[in-house]
Amino acid sequence: MKLANDLLLRAARGEQTERTPIWLMRQAGRVLPEYRAVREQVGGFKQLVETPELAAEVTIQPVDILGVDAAIIFSDILVIPEAMGLSYEVIEAKGPTFEKTIRTAADIERLHIAQPDDLHYVMNALQITKRNLDGRVPLIGFAGAPWTILAYMVEGKGSKTFAVAKKFLYTEPTLSHRLLEKITQSTINYLKGQIAAGADIVQLFDSWAGLLSPEQYEEFSLRYIRAICEAITEVPVIVFAKGAFFAREAMGKLPCSVIGLDWNMEISTSRELIGPTKTLQGNMDPCLLYAPHEKIVEETHRMLQAFGPERHIANLGHGLYPDIEKEKVRFFIDTVKAFRFKD
Amino acid sequence: MKLANDLLLRAARGEQTERTPIWLMRQAGRVLPEYRAVREQVGGFKQLVETPELAAEVTIQPVDILGVDAAIIFSDILVIPEAMGLSYEVIEAKGPTFEKTIRTAADIERLHIAQPDDLHYVMNALQITKRNLDGRVPLIGFAGAPWTILAYMVEGKGSKTFAVAKKFLYTEPTLSHRLLEKITQSTINYLKGQIAAGADIVQLFDSWAGLLSPEQYEEFSLRYIRAICEAITEVPVIVFAKGAFFAREAMGKLPCSVIGLDWNMEISTSRELIGPTKTLQGNMDPCLLYAPHEKIVEETHRMLQAFGPERHIANLGHGLYPDIEKEKVRFFIDTVKAFRFKD
Numbered sequence: 001m002k003l004a005n006d007l008l009l010r011a012a013r014g015e016q017t018e019r020t021p022i023w024l025m026r027q028a029g030r031v032l033p034e035y036r037a038v039r040e041q042v043g044g045f046k047q048l049v050e051t052p053e054l055a056a057e058v059t060i061q062p063v064d065i066l067g068v069d070a071a072i073i074f075s076d077i078l079v080i081p082e083a084m085g086l087s088y089e090v091i092e093a094k095g096p097t098f099e100k101t102i103r104t105a106a107d108i109e110r111l112h113i114a115q116p117d118d119l120h121y122v123m124n125a126l127q128i129t130k131r132n133l134d135g136r137v138p139l140i141g142f143a144g145a146p147w148t149i150l151a152y153m154v155e156g157k158g159s160k161t162f163a164v165a166k167k168f169l170y171t172e173p174t175l176s177h178r179l180l181e182k183i184t185q186s187t188i189n190y191l192k193g194q195i196a197a198g199a200d201i202v203q204l205f206d207s208w209a210g211l212l213s214p215e216q217y218e219e220f221s222l223r224y225i226r227a228i229c230e231a232i233t234e235v236p237v238i239v240f241a242k243g244a245f246f247a248r249e250a251m252g253k254l255p256c257s258v259i260g261l262d263w264n265m266e267i268s269t270s271r272e273l274i275g276p277t278k279t280l281q282g283n284m285d286p287c288l289l290y291a292p293h294e295k296i297v298e299e300t301h302r303m304l305q306a307f308g309p310e311r312h313i314a315n316l317g318h319g320l321y322p323d324i325e326k327e328k329v330r331f332f333i334d335t336v337k338a339f340r341f342k343d
Numbered sequence: 344m345k346l347a348n349d350l351l352l353r354a355a356r357g358e359q360t361e362r363t364p365i366w367l368m369r370q371a372g373r374v375l376p377e378y379r380a381v382r383e384q385v386g387g388f389k390q391l392v393e394t395p396e397l398a399a400e401v402t403i404q405p406v407d408i409l410g411v412d413a414a415i416i417f418s419d420i421l422v423i424p425e426a427m428g429l430s431y432e433v434i435e436a437k438g439p440t441f442e443k444t445i446r447t448a449a450d451i452e453r454l455h456i457a458q459p460d461d462l463h464y465v466m467n468a469l470q471i472t473k474r475n476l477d478g479r480v481p482l483i484g485f486a487g488a489p490w491t492i493l494a495y496m497v498e499g500k501g502s503k504t505f506a507v508a509k510k511f512l513y514t515e516p517t518l519s520h521r522l523l524e525k526i527t528q529s530t531i532n533y534l535k536g537q538i539a540a541g542a543d544i545v546q547l548f549d550s551w552a553g554l555l556s557p558e559q560y561e562e563f564s565l566r567y568i569r570a571i572c573e574a575i576t577e578v579p580v581i582v583f584a585k586g587a588f589f590a591r592e593a594m595g596k597l598p599c600s601v602i603g604l605d606w607n608m609e610i611s612t613s614r615e616l617i618g619p620t621k622t623l624q625g626n627m628d629p630c631l632l633y634a635p636h637e638k639i640v641e642e643t644h645r646m647l648q649a650f651g652p653e654r655h656i657a658n659l660g661h662g663l664y665p666d667i668e669k670e671k672v673r674f675f676i677d678t679v680k681a682f683r684f685k686d
Binding site for chain 1: 503504506509510512513514553555556557559586588589606607608609612628629630631633634635638664666
């Protein structure tokens with residue numbers, strides 16, 4: 001089906017666009033009262049992830065309500081550990097917890113390589129979303145990067161330092177690689193399933209990239225991201241590695257289309273390190289959306305100018321925070337959409 | 344008094360040293376059973392900070408037990424907000440909390456500019472430590488950088504995002520600067536008091552540097568750090584801004600002697616950005632100390648070679664984690680102390 005608005009895909013491929021496309025990480029989420037209503041109806045975050053009709057509904061909400069240039073499927077990066085054999089729970093205001101964690105070779109041996117069928121509820125949600133979007137905007141699929149997934153599977157919960165997971169890398173490098181290989185294979189299967197179910201582009205989230213040293217990041221994260229990028233040839237791939245400023249030069253050489261930047265990464269330095277062949281995505285500080293309107297306009301224009309008219313997808317440098325006002329979110333989006341570069 | 348071991352001070356001043364000096368952030372702390380025994384005796388972390396004889400005792404423990412080349416006064420960066428009028432509590436495994444927080448001009452008006460006398464217990468602890476160290480190694484004083492202190496005074500507790508504090512910067516820039524000025528003045532007074540009480544060198548901890556964008560960091564943090572560095576002319580100043588990779592070039596121009604690096608900051612890139620005139624401190628990943636001995640030796644040698652024989656103070660890139668084994672900490676220190684550069 002031909003898309004009515006394919007700005008995001010054209011920008012990802014490096015083609016010219018009339019204006020800079022925009023979507024926001026966590027756009028389907030707690031900033032929207034409409035989202036909170038649906039989540040309450042079904043009982044909680046995880047139930048919503050697992051109910052395709054409703055996941056599709058909240059996926060489309062920001063397209064209707066905020067006017068973003070893409071929908072991103074409402075799901076969780078932790079569906080992969082669960083499909084591999086480690087189920088998780090999400091406790092409000094505490095985050096995810098796993099009952100079992102990975103410690104030994106036997107734990108890894110027992111893990112299943114995930115197949116698209118194991119995650120049929122995500123595939124169903126994508127199919128319903130795709131049908132209901134009716135070609136208005138592209139649909140983004142996603143998965144966690146293998147290191148970030150390992151971090152949860154070993155740590156068993158969120159953490160400031162992920163010291164248990166990092167200890168595993170230092171004390172069990174061979175097991176770490178075996179686990180990362182299984183996660184990588186599962187993630188490739190999963191993303192290919194998402195593409196078959198309708199995803200027009202996919203994003204890898206390496207949320208805990210910034211916890212590793214440059215050497216460990218190359219060894220335990222980038223090589224697996226590279227393997228996934230090599231395997232996904234059907235659609236463009238976005239890699240967002242939060243905190244991996246030290247890997248920007250290496251990320252410029254990944255076989256992917258788009259590199260996401262967080263708000264710490266200065267734009268012109270990042271462009272220089274990454275090189276001219278990637279589209280860049282980002283990178284406004286989410287906290288700007290607490291600011292008065294004039295400040296939002298000023299900073300948004302500065303960001304757009306710094307990225308320039310080509311190879312940029314506007315976004316935040318991190319997900320939306322839940323207490324940001326919906327009106328401010330829409331104002332930021334409208335500011336990006338109204339902006340034009342002078343010839 | 345002439346110091347028996349002045350390696351740290353010589354390295355800070357850029358003079359030649361027979362070997363690389365080493366101390367560790369949080370060396371006086373939970374990795375030592377001897378520390379835990381003293382803390383239990385007095386009832387808790389904050390009581391220990393406020394009891395000069397015992398604070399001095401735990402300050403000296405790592406010199407005796409671990410063999411580090413410097414003592415750092417056992418205290419907390421949050422004594423400054425308390426001296427200014429916002430008292431805090433430390434709840435085990437939950438971190439610090441403030442009953443009152445800063446929201447309005449009147450809140451800032453009410454704050455007191457701290458004087459050394461307001462923190463007589465820290466000054467006493469320094470004097471006792473200095474006496475009991477008896478010239479063995481230098482004594483390090485410290486304070487939080489103004490942005491990090493503001494973050495706690497506005498947020499009222501630890502946070503992953505410090506979104507409340509960042510919102511304050513975006514919505515109340517004038518008040519933010521007024522508050523930062525009061526904190527800066529208090530910090531200068533406090534550090535001068537510490538120097539008068541015996542500190543041979545002082546470190547500024549900007550623990551939450553990595554939460555700000557490059558532009559905000561310059562506006563709300565670096566300029567106040569610069570003011571403190573300009574005011575402290577008596578002893579060398581170390582600036583450790585965790586996560587401020589984007590400010591390395593600017594930090595190279597600060598009127599201070601030493602720049603601390605975290606473990607994300609690649610060593611040769613950092614040296615290039617900071618330039619040749621600063622001593623660098625750091626930057627081993629604390630999680631390396633979970634690794635087997637061979638790995639600790641390999642990585643420690645790699646770090647020492649990368650920094651080179653001059654203008655380096657060995658340290659971690661962050662504080663010690665409480666569950667690291669004391670034996671591994673000592674092994675890391677011994678590995679640094681045994682290393683010699685080939686001519």
